[in-house]
Amino acid sequence: MIRNQSAVLSMRRRVVPIVLTMALLGLVVTAGGAAATAPSAVTTAQPAPGGKTNFVVSVGGFRAARTDNWLRISQYTFHPDNGTVTAQWWRWNQGNMRDIRVxxxxxxxxxxxxQCYARTPKRFLSGPSESVSGTYQVxxxxxxxxxxxxxxxxxxKWTVRSVARTDGSVDPSLVQLDWAGAGGGYTATSGYGFGSNAGFSASASASDLMRPENKVNYAYLYSGISKGQLISGTSSLSLSIYQQCRDARCVGTATKTKPGNGCTYYPPGDSKDSATINFYLASFAGDRxxxxxxxxxxxxxxxxxxxTCYKMNSxxxxxxxxxxxxxxxxGWVGAETSFSTTGDGNSDGEPINDTLSVVKAGPRLVAP
Structure with a gap:
């Protein structure tokens, strides 16, 4: 069952507002989430994109052999009556917005x-701290x-695309955003998004994820940078092999594959040719x-x-x-924010060794 929780949009950190210049976006926002004064644009009524008003979006700017790459996870709300859009997001980059695993x-x-605690970037433990306003055209x-x-x-720029149901007909309950490029000096290079009319307070618990209809394989796409090289590709986030943990807010699984060069010793049952990967997925905040x-x-x-529990470059x-x-x-949209570390609690590794990407998993198709 899907639960309604306190809206993520209201979960901002209590900080003293200071003005941040978002060089990567050409935007000015306050750290407390309120938009700073910016030149206003003429607004006119516009259709809701695909008939939907609330979107979850991940966007990033990635270029090889550089250390000024960035990404963000966002929630967009479109206002058709005047053609405006508001967004709140979590943001990271390889400069002054690095982050640590906690x-x-x-x-x-x-x-x-x-038996380890699921980890995440520290910034993600709090609600989005940046808010901006803009306009849109369809x-x-x-x-x-x-x-x-x-x-x-x-x-x-995006292309709004319908989502199919299991019989190939159009699913009216969800639309997808396909990345179509950037303009005006915007340095974004890739992104993913989905939209519906569900409020951002609607979410699925870890127990909901283990319901039969959700316990399926989700097509996983990613695009980003790793060790200075551009990366992109497909994989799978297979909830079909996950099981609920003792703490019902978490699900987990393990698979085996040939490891890289990072391991010196292997636990019983593992070897340099076949080693276990631990996967954890935690609903830590009671929201999306x-x-x-x-x-x-x-x-x-x-x-x-x-x-022991690995505390370095997971x-x-x-x-x-x-x-x-x-x-x-x-499904999900999101990011990988694996900043290079030299020890637990820091992100002091060489930025060229970071792995950053935007990702999506899904959508799960539903029957008519």
Whole structure:
């Protein structure tokens, strides 16, 4: 069952407002979430994109052999009566907005070979701290979002696409955004998004994710940067093999594959040719946020001390759930924010070794 929780939009951190210049976006916002004064644009009524007003979106700007890459996870609300859009987001970059891995309050026990706390970037433990306002235009399936700031207006371009149901017919409860480019000096290079008319307070618990209709494989797409090289591709987030942990707010699983070069020792049953990967997915806040993390078990194993929880360069992926008009869970959009670290509690590794990407998983198709 989908639960209504306190809206993520109201979960801002209490901070003293200071003005931040968002060089990557050409926007000016306050750290407390209120938009600072920016040149206003003429607004006119516009259709809701695909007939939907609330979207979850991930956007990033990635270029090889550079360390000024960035990404954000966002919630957009479109206002058709005057053609405006408001957004709130979590943002990271390789400069002054690096982040560290921290434990969530959720212990992943009895759902895999290790018993560790699921980890996530520290910034994601709090609600979105930045808020901006812009305008938008819809021309058929083309959506352009205009973010004003200073003397420029950054353009974010999308194609609004319908989602199919299991019989191939159009699903009226959800639409998808396909990245179509950027303009106005905007440095974004890729993005994913989904929209519906469900409020952002609608979410799925970890127990909901284990319901038969949700316990399926979700097509997983990613685009970003790793060790200075552009990366993109497909994979699968397979809830079909997950099980609920002792703490019902978490699900987990484990698979085996050939490890890379990071392991020196291997726990019983693992080897340099076949090693266990732990996967954790935690609903730590009672809203749409999920903490997704995975790492090779051998990275936390030493013969003298046995198995420990790996606290270094695990893959941490903050995700936002996709919920359709009918309150059904359909997948995620999100990011990987694996900043290089030299020890637990820092992100002091060389930025060129970071792994950053925008991701989506889904959508799960539903029957007519």
């Amino acid at each position: 434990d969530t309050p959720i212990a992943a026990a009895d759902c895999g070979p290790t 021309d058929g399936s083309a959506l352009t979002v205009f973010w004003p700031g200073g003397n420029t207006t950054s353009e974010e 946020r999920n903490a997704y993390e995975h790492w090779f078990r051998c990275l936390g194993y030493r013969p003298a001390t046995g198995q 893959h941490v992926k903050p995700l936002i759930q996709v919920i359709d008009d009918n309150g059904r869970f359909r």
